Every structure is written in C-alpha cells, then in structure tokens.
Amino acid sequence: MHIKTNKISIIGAGFVGSTTAFALMLAGVASDMVIVDLNKEKAEGEAMDLSHGAPFVKAVDIRAGDYEDTADSNIVIITAGVNQKPGETRLDIVNKNIKVFESIVPQVVKYSPNCIILVVSNPVDVLTYITYKLSGFPANRVIGSGTxxxxxxxxxxxxxxxxxxxxxxxxxxxxxxxxxxxxxxxxxxxxxxxxxxxxxxxxxxxxxxxxxxxxxxxxxxxxxxxxxxxxxxxxxxxxxxxxxxxxxxxxxxxxxxxxxxxxxxxxxxxxxxxxxxxxxxxxxxxxxxxxxxxxxxxxxxxxxxxxxxxxxxxx
CATH class of the missing domain: 3.90.110.10 (Lactate dehydrogenase/glycoside hydrolase, family 4, C-terminal)
Known part of the structure; x- marks a missing residue:
C-alpha cells in the first residue's frame, strides 16, 4: 500500500521513546521524525545514532528538536514522564506525571493542532484522559496505548x-x-x-x-x-x-x-x-x-x- 508523506514526533527520548523511534524507523511508516526531550543532548544522540542506519531502511529524516520543530505532525507520541520503579504501581506515579503533561500538551497543541496524540506514558489511561482535557481535542484524536x-x-x-x-x-x-x-x-x-x-x-x-x-x-x-x-x-x-x-x-x-x-x-x-x-x-x-x-x-x-x-x- 502506498504510504503518503508522514511526520511523527516523539516527546521523550528515554528507553521507550528511543526504542519506539527505532521500531518506527524499521517499519518505514514515517518520512519525517522529530525527537524532543528536556535533555537535548540525549535526543540529539539518539537521532544521530538512528540516522546512521539510513542506508538500511526506507527514506526517513530523523532529527532532534524543540516543540516548534514538531509543527504539523500527523501523530505526536508522548512517552515522557517519570518511570515506574521497582515496587511502584503505574498509578503511584500519576501526580508526578500530571505536572509533566501540563508542560507538554499545550506545546503539542500549539504546533500541531490537527494531529493525533498517542499517549504511552504511565499510568496511560489516566494520562490519556488528562491529555484529552488539556488539549481540547475531540476524543477520537487522543488515544492511549491502552492494553x-x-x-x-x-x-x-x-x-x-x-x-x-x-x-x-x-x-x-x-x-x-x-x-x-x-x-x-x-x-x-x-x-x-x-x-x-x-x-x-x-x-x-x-x-x-x-x-x-x-x-x-x-x-x-x-x-x-x-x-x-x-x-x-x-x-x-x-x-x-x-x-x-x-x-x-x-x-x-x-x-x-x-x-x-x-x-x-x-x-x-x-x-x-x-x-x-x-x-x-x-x-x-x-x-x-x-x-x-x-x-x-x-x-x-x-x-x-x-x-x-x-x-x-x-x-
């Protein structure tokens, strides 16, 4: 099936964000990928490392950037947040991640008002609901990775x-x-x-x-x-x-x-x-x-x- 030009932005360059970028690159579903993280050097390093596999995959431009670089994304994937530690449940970390999302979601909406937001951070169901409320998007365009x-x-x-x-x-x-x-x-x-x-x-x-x-x-x-x-x-x-x-x-x-x-x-x-x-x-x-x-x-x-x-x- 023909795949049109697609832009995907990933917010969070940790283990999940960087591995997701790698999986998306191998799948060949995006022509343009932007990785955003508070640790800009980490995001840059991940983008550089991924880009060096360019000869082995379908053409894709992978780069690190700020929120303005995510403009007009088709899909924005949010993986950023506080990780679950041994002994913690996914619900234990909710309040820590609400603060993170209050800083992320308005930026996503500002630069990609027509995108679909895919929430992966835990607790994913709660954070997807929070993203829905913060974004003002219709519910069909705010999705959680769920189960x-x-x-x-x-x-x-x-x-x-x-x-x-x-x-x-x-x-x-x-x-x-x-x-x-x-x-x-x-x-x-x-x-x-x-x-x-x-x-x-x-x-x-x-x-x-x-x-x-x-x-x-x-x-x-x-x-x-x-x-x-x-x-x-x-x-x-x-x-x-x-x-x-x-x-x-x-x-x-x-x-x-x-x-x-x-x-x-x-x-x-x-x-x-x-x-x-x-x-x-x-x-x-x-x-x-x-x-x-x-x-x-x-x-x-x-x-x-x-x-x-x-x-x-x-x-």
Missing amino acids: VLDTSRFRYILSQNFEIDTRNVHSYIIGEHGDSEIAAWSLTNIAGMSADDYCKQICEGCDTDFKKHIPEQVKNAAYEIINRKGVTNYGIACAVTRIVEAILRDEKTILSVSSLFRGEYGIDDVYLAIPSIVGSNGVERILTAPLAKDEEERLQESARILKSVISESNL
Whole structure:
C-alpha cells in the first residue's frame, strides 16, 4: 500500500521513546521524525545514532528538536514522564506525571493542532484522559496505548500454553493498563473455538487452571521485567508501532487502545482499553462486544478505580 508523506514526533527520548523511534524507523511508516526531550543532548544522540542506519531502511529524516520543530505532525507520541520503579504501581506515579503533561500538551497543541496524540506514558489511561482535557481535542484524536501490549502478552502466553502460533490466538485484555485489567475470556477464540473448547478437544491434558494463572502472568509481566532489567521498552515499542501503522494506513484495525467511554457498558467520561476501530481519524468506533457478566462488572470496577485516581489527583 502506498504510504503518503508522514511526520511523527516523539516527546521523550528515554528507553521507550528511543526504542519506539527505532521500531518506527524499521517499519518505514514515517518520512519525517522529530525527537524532543528536556535533555537535548540525549535526543540529539539518539537521532544521530538512528540516522546512521539510513542506508538500511526506507527514506526517513530523523532529527532532534524543540516543540516548534514538531509543527504539523500527523501523530505526536508522548512517552515522557517519570518511570515506574521497582515496587511502584503505574498509578503511584500519576501526580508526578500530571505536572509533566501540563508542560507538554499545550506545546503539542500549539504546533500541531490537527494531529493525533498517542499517549504511552504511565499510568496511560489516566494520562490519556488528562491529555484529552488539556488539549481540547475531540476524543477520537487522543488515544492511549491502552492494553495493546497486555493483549500481545496474553496471546503470547496463551500460545505457549497451547503450543501453537501466537498469531492464531485471538483475544483481548481490557480495562486499565494495570492491576485491575481483565482477561476477556468471552472474546477469546482459537480456530473459532473458545479457549475451554480448544483445551478439551485438542490439548486433552492441558492445565485446567490456565484461566487463573495466565492472567496473573500477564498482569505481572511488567513488574517481572522491571525487576530484572529496570524498564520495559521493546514490547511497548512494537505495540506503539502497530497503532501508528493502523492510523497512517487508515487500516480500520481493531486494537485494544485506551478510548473515551461515553456510556458503553454503563461507563462514562473515563479512558479505558477496549477493542476499538483505529484508522486515519484515530479511534473511529468503540466496539461493545458482549462480555460475560463478571467481565463487565470488573470493567466497571476498573473504571471506578481510574475515576477515583483522577478525582484525587492534582489535576
């Protein structure tokens, strides 16, 4: 498919921002990429290093810059913020990152009033809602990376459990990108079969407790990685690149991004991850697939948790 000229700006040149820039460069989806960071030398170093791979990828101009250099971006990706430390939850760092976003979002809006903002910083659902409020943009143009990565982790771990190709496992993690996230077993299928039916018909001797321990593995994956290497960066960079591709190519792809609820499942005025159609206009539609009663109740509880965090924050 022909790709038009596209400009992407990344705010934050840390592990996630720089790895995302690398993943986007390899994917060949942008012709122009700007990296902005308070540490200008770090941003310059990342841009230089990436640019030296120019002969091996599709033509792209990668440079470090200030906010004015991001002008007229198609997509602005925000990865800046205080990182989650070992022992901290994503919600623990909300107030620190609100201050960061109050300095970033107005600059983004000033120079790229027609862009789509993709929020990756944690806690992503809360910060996406804050970005929506600070930007004044319509909700479809403010997206969070949501549980696109959690969903990928879920599909991978399920595929390992069933010993099949990850790409043949279809499911979603919904709700908060965090401790209250929900494994949507009611939306899970392998070759058109539910996970239970597949287990009974194909696996015969598979672990009958997989519905308990696999969601726990998914929920704790980031903590396990952070405990070992201090940061998660590769998986999220892949997830962000997938979202960007869906937008720039107008794919109408269904991804579990963080979207603004307006009454879906009885939830209103909060960003949560839910399967949504993503295209050139950002989130084009939230899909209200039928969930099991307990899943819907847990989704509503996840919304209450996030709303309470927002109400108690320094916004």
